Amino acid sequence: MFNAKLMASIAVLMMASMPVSANWEALPDVAPAPADNPTTEAKVELGKMLYMDPRFSSTGTVSCNSCHNVMEGGEDSRTFSMGVHGKTGGRNAPTVWNSAFHSVQFWDGRADLLEDQAKGPVTNPVEMGVSEIEQAMDKVRAIPGYKPYFYKAFGKDAMTVDNAAKAVAAFERTLITPNSPYDKYVKGDKKAMTAQQVRGMETFAAVGCTSCHSGAAFNGPKMPFGQGFYSKFPTFADNEYDKKYDLSADKGREEATGKAADAHMFRVATLRNITDTAPYFHNGSVNDLSVAVALMAKTQLNKDLSDAEVNDIVAFLSALTGEYPEITMPRLPATSGFSLVADK
């Protein structure tokens, strides 16, 4: 038994050192930004306020941070997020951490940029629940303290939906978690990962996970904004997992585009900080990272991993949890002597 394991490890090591092995990349310190929205301090400051402000949701209780909580793994730990009036949607909230390294946004890639994504939840009836996005913006405009921040970030007459979205996107582009054990390791600190993590890294590549989960964010090759890197999930549906976790019920990108060719296509998710973002998958159906790893090997690669291989990969994935930057709470500009959110 021991020898079999050892031999398997040696085989994996050999494969990992072959030219086909993954091109391991550390996470950049700065996220790319579109040409028309370079990241500036003023935008980030304003964007952080807007991101944390629940007052323009229909109930005054739901902010971006409610479901994409930066004090947690950039999501809410729930299967499906809970928006206004306790309503829930049908997809698991993706993490906001390192979302700037995605070339498209949402599980189905229906938004090209963080700027576009930021507007979506505002008018989603099960998220912030506002009828028209201008209604939300009217509330922002009714808060006098926001004006100077918009002015500073965008110049005069700048209190528009587009600028609000740009500010939120600029803030989100600062939500990067560098210096994980993995990053330190690939930068040369060979002690940064444990032996099991290194073994898991090699297994991860050897098994074929890197065919999709490549690149610095483990979400595929670098693509221009708006061009998504998708994969069919499940690719192999004829197994116990598909039924047990109801993976095929959601048609993925087809639901956004209406094209049969997009059926069950999903954006390849980042694996950064994955230990902090359970439960897993578009439907949040798997609440155990080990099961998620075994499931992916079976549904995407049609491979049955041994428990040892799963454990090693999970150990490696835990090395992708980076350093969350310290964030100071913004002071949300007040309305003086009245509330925008009260019943009357």
Next chain:
Amino acid sequence: MFNAKLMASIAVLMMASMPVSANWEALPDVAPAPADNPTTEAKVELGKMLYMDPRFSSTGTVSCNSCHNVMEGGEDSRTFSMGVHGKTGGRNAPTVWNSAFHSVQFWDGRADLLEDQAKGPVTNPVEMGVSEIEQAMDKVRAIPGYKPYFYKAFGKDAMTVDNAAKAVAAFERTLITPNSPYDKYVKGDKKAMTAQQVRGMETFAAVGCTSCHSGAAFNGPKMPFGQGFYSKFPTFADNEYDKKYDLSADKGREEATGKAADAHMFRVATLRNITDTAPYFHNGSVNDLSVAVALMAKTQLNKDLSDAEVNDIVAFLSALTGEYPEITMPRLPATSGFSLVADK
């Protein structure tokens, strides 16, 4: 008209300088703590984490900060707070800022200490909605990262409900907003308040507001913990306000004690940062600070204020908005590879 106003101002000035005038106090830098829970850095650090953590509510969506948002005026701007599943209660959320200067907690004073108060919302079905408080604590215990923080704050085997509440209370005792224009003024900086604010301060005292709203937090005389300073609201109910704003529907402290003598008795609320805490009163029925001031004069003192007096008092009240300390977001300790909040 001008002369009449001037004479009135002079009269007020004379009254204000008479021995019966209020004893104006600045806000202390440190809040009192009970003997068995001295405030320590370790407790404050842990308490901040627990205060911000939504994971032990029944849905995983409601933290202390959801309704007592320290990024806002320490409350949620809503008439009635919204807890799990969009449920709402029947009283307006009091601000957490400077709550440490209250000798009893809740509108009806049903908790002696912040330590006791902190436990209440956890099991309230319209707030965090947990059946038994030990269930919430089990979730905290299931998060490995909390253990060292409890250990540091309270020593070994310290992961108890009482210690969690003590930590939250310790954090809340740091939520103090000093250096308001009023504080600077009473400390000697005579330019810290505008002429209108000074006039309003004098009117505030002359009209009789200080008979209840006295002391550093404008919530009454300093009392020992557990001994509340209550007032009947409305004291004078035979007026338009009582009906219009349904002030008498809530029996106040009687609902907590069952004693007829406590009917319509409410803890005297702090006026600190009142511009940031609309809507007003136990039922959040008034969403205009000017109306709130006129209403109080009528229902508590049976006086009809002029618009000018109301405006001056509102100006003075705006001088009670202090400096909110900067708070860094805590990193909520993660569960690795699974979620406590997921459906399965």
